[in-house]
Amino acid sequence: MTDGNPARDAERDAIIAALVPVVDGIAATFGPVCEVVLHDYRQPEKSVVAVAGDLTGRSVGGAMSEIGLRMLARGDEAADELNYLTRTKGGQQLKSSTMVLRDSTGAVFGALCVNVDVTAVQQAQALLAAIGGGGAAEAPTTTTFGNDIDSVVEAIVDAHQLRRGRTWVQLDRAQRLELFRGLDEHGVFAVRRAIEQVAARLGISRASAYSYLSQTRAATGTPPGPAADSASTGGDA
Known part of the structure; x- marks a missing residue:
């Protein structure tokens, strides 16, 4: 998706093209424990658009992760x-950095992401902490990576429901709105x-989903996004 400005799109294309060899260079420097992924948020x-290393199983043409979606939601902020x-x-533990492209x-309009597999390091630290009587380190958050955007979206929805420990029908209206706000x-x-x-x-109607999203954005003062612009309203499901 472009913004309709050919000069700006050309500039962004040039930045992406310049970073492609950087992706390979960083991955080669750190070796097989490193993965570098270049994202174009316009799609x-x-x-x-470029990937070197293989820690998350992604390839060129794959979708952004839930971390990328969070970045996309923040826009220029x-x-x-x-x-x-x-x-x-x-089960691999990754130390990651996401650097936005402007x-x-x-x-x-994009991001350069670096993932380093620190599983062995974390295991060694846990062993030393146990021997030395230190406290356990905080567990990292499980993140969904994949080439299919549908699986990423579904994993985020499921994770939000699991954190509440209830199914949709067990949530009251406030909790349902909170779920949509989090998504x-x-x-x-x-x-x-x-x-x-x-x-x-x-397990609800599309009209109900649009309605919850519109209500959530109205309550938080969030400008309607693409999903809400074409929304039709409906009752609770």
């Missing part, structure tokens, strides 16, 4: 996130067809 469903810990579904106007903050609704996906995952 959320296939944002990966997004900032670099450095040295945070995540865990893949396969054009000459300051607009965010919106994670950038879920910036993805095409996400509203339909969320509705299907929760």
